[in-house]
Amino acid sequence: MNALIVAPLLIPLAALVLCLLARRWPRAVAGLSLLGALGLAAAGLALVGLAAEGRIIAAQAGGWAAPYGISLVVDRLSAAMVAITGIIGSATVLVAMARDEDPARGRDFHPLMHGLLVGVCGAFITGDVFNLYVWFEVLLVGSFGLLMLGGGRRRLAGTVDYLVLNLVATIMFLLAAAMLYGASGSLNMALLAQQFAAGEVPVTAHAAVVLMLTAFSIKAALFPVFGWLPASYHVAWTPVSALFAGLLTKVGVYALIRIVTLFWPDAGLAHEVLLWVACATMLIGVLGAAAQMEVRRILSFHIVSQVGYMILGLALATPLALAGAVFYLIHHIVVKANLFFIGGIAARLTGSERLPAMGGLYARAPGLAILFAIPALSLAGIPPLSGFWAKFVLVKASLDASAWMAATVALVTGLFTLLSMSKIWNEAFLKPHPAGEAGERSDVGLAPALWATGALAAMTLAIGLGAGPVMDYAMAAAEQLAAPAGYIAAVLEAGGRR
Amino acid sequence: MEIVASITVGLLVAIGVWMLLDRSLVRVVLGIVVLGNGINLAVFSVGRLAGEAAAFVTAAGAPAAAANPLPQALVLTAIVIGFALFVFALAVLKRSWELHANIETDRITAVAEEPAPDLPPPDGSAAWRDRP
Incomplete structure (x- = not known):
């Protein structure tokens, strides 16, 4: 058993406990929290290094062999998700x-954030359906x-x-997990995937998977069940x-990708439904954003619209499309979290996050304007930034699969995204502040936040300019997803106590 | 035995969904509890209810009249988690009553949709609550 596989759970858990113990010294809490988040990022990157070799790392909790013990599995997708979770966690602590x-x-x-990170990382590395419920x-x-x-x-x-x-x-997810167990007698994803592939499961198990996908769709904020997201994200x-914005809906997307590729690897009715849902999600999300006049409300609706792209990749189910979905996940988490950070800094500098009450940022903080432009243009898919490659691969995969409508919707959504971003640019950055100089606020103490956004913008540039290696990794991850036999073998053969 | 459990689950879920659709937040929170308990019962009945023997597997094999103990362990986890979340929901309910003096779900959503509060002027000393 590779000890590194439990690091994504132990590091945030340790940080959580230490933050609680150091409660009386706020500086120590922040320091420990940053250390924990950086440690998680390092462990994630080390896992990416191991997974990049093509090995699927599996471990059995308590030494009980699968399918009796709870399996922890790290393949290329899981490793990338853990690494990106650590990176976003570190940036969030800095902000x-x-x-x-x-x-x-x-x-x-800080303790609450590390509690959240334990759950997120657990969901990414677990190989057991009920355990996934617990991490959720x-x-x-x-x-x-x-x-x-x-x-x-x-x-x-x-x-x-x-x-x-x-x-x-x-x-709903709990009921689905129980139904799946009742129908198949197992909760281990690898064993379930094997039973699904062999056609050994009754129709109840398929019904349970439908229920499970519905629950994940709510978590991932897909159309028509995305209402909770734009109603809540802007108040925090x-x-x-x-x-x-960076992590939570993406856990839902990850779970959808994992369950669909393992249980229903061949394109079927579910994929067709997902394709329609993806198109509707992209379009409705971006149109919803057009009506909003607050920075974070606009960005919240864009999360919905962007999740549609990832589901589009999953629905097409070809290796190229899955690679596009994986690339999109990596690119999107960085860009979206960064846009929220910059929106917060802009609100601090102008005294408001309502666009009509903002302004004058381009003249006052040209550096922040550039920092905003990089993720904003990347979100819209302007070359050579990361979003362009993500959209390019997905549109190409749609055209290859003759999904003309999906390709059209993806392109139109990109155009509308640009419209929203230019709205923020015009109102918050170009236009003079409505209250004149009296409306400007001090920028004291914002340095750590600027460093974090700068680092994330640099990552967006790096993913865009060095798209080759990232795309190679995403392609390899998609190959693992498209051929679940490797995953099944790795989990079922990873023995218990020797 | 399972048929009785199934009918009870159906009734609890129906009542839970009906309460979830109510305008009052009190009913919505209680609806979640009823729905959650209905589902807990469903999880519990997945492992058969008829067995009366203890589920100890010996060298002689598993006893025929035993229920599957795994769903019982699962439902125990789910009950504990569900209770914790219920307590949080109750706290939110109490605070909603204090802050909004009204617990109609439509009104609560309307409050969340209010325009974002602006930061006070630089010399102001207004409360920090609700700031971005």
Whole structure:
């Protein structure tokens, strides 16, 4: 058993406990939290290094051989997701360290964030359906606390929407897991995949998978069940909404990719439904953004629209399309979290996040304008930034599969995204501030946040300019996803206690 | 025995969904509990309910009259998690009552849709709550 495989769980868990113990010293909490997040990123990158060789690393909890023990599995997709989680976690800690008027908020933020990261990483590396449910609950508990952080009427109201819909989704997932166990007698994903491939499962198991995919669709904010996302993400504290924007819906997307590629690897009716859902998600999300006049509300609707692209890759089910989905996941998490960070900094500098009340940022902070332009143009898919390659691969895969409508929707959505981004650019950056110089706020204490956004923008540039190696990795990850036999063999052959 | 459990699950889920669709947040939160307990019962009944023997596997093999203990372990986990989330939902409910003096779900959504509050002027000393 490779000890590195449990590092993504142990590192944030240790950081969580240490942050709680050091509660009385806020600086120590922030330092420990940053250390934990960087450690998670390092462990993730080490896993990427191992997974890049093509090996699927599997371990059995407690030394019980699969399918009796709980399996932990890291393939290329899981390793990349853990690494990106660590990177976004580190950036979020840095942004949270920027001077805040409320010291208690920063202190409570760090342990809750690491609690969330444990759940996210657990969901990425588990190979067991019920265990996936537990990790979803862990991240849900962390996210409830984070969403309420700072308090206030509006935040509470947003939490109610988030709470109710996510609890319903979780309950659906629990029922689906139980149905799957009742129908097949196993919860181990690899063994289940083997049974599905051999046609040994009753029709109830397929019904359970449909229910499970519905639950994940709510988590991933797909059309028509995305309502909770734009109703809640804009009320949270900026670092929190950036963390959610980067990671939470993507856990749902990851679960959809994992379950569909393992249980239903061949294109079928489910893939056709997913294709329509993906197109509707892309279009409705981007049109919803057009009506909004607040930075974070616009960005929230764009999350919905971008998730559609990833599901498009999953629905087409060819290796190229899956590679596009994996590339899109990696690119999107970095870009989206960064846009939320920059939106928060812009709000701090202009005193508002309502576009009509913002302005003058281009003249005042040209560096921030460039930092905004990089992820914004990447989100819209302008070459040579990372978003262009992600969209290029997905559109090419759609054309290869003769999915003309999907390709058209993907391109039109890109155009509308550019429209939204230029709206933010015109209103917040180009236009003079409506209140003149009186509206400008001090930028004291923002340095760590600027460093974090700069680093993420550099990553976007690097993924865009060095797209070759990243795409090679995504292609290799897609090959693993498209041929689940390797995954099944790796898990079932990883023995228990020797 | 399973048929009774199945009918109970169906009833609980129906009541839970009906309550979830109510305008009052109290009913919505209670609806989640009823729905959750219905599903817990469904998870529990997955491992058969008829068995009366203890599920100990000995060298002589598994007892024929035993229920599958795994769903029982699963439902225990789910009950614990569900209870924790219910407590959080109750806390949110109480705070909603205090802050909004109204727990109609439509009104709560309307509050979340309100325009973002602006930061106070640089010399102001307004409360930090609700800031971005």
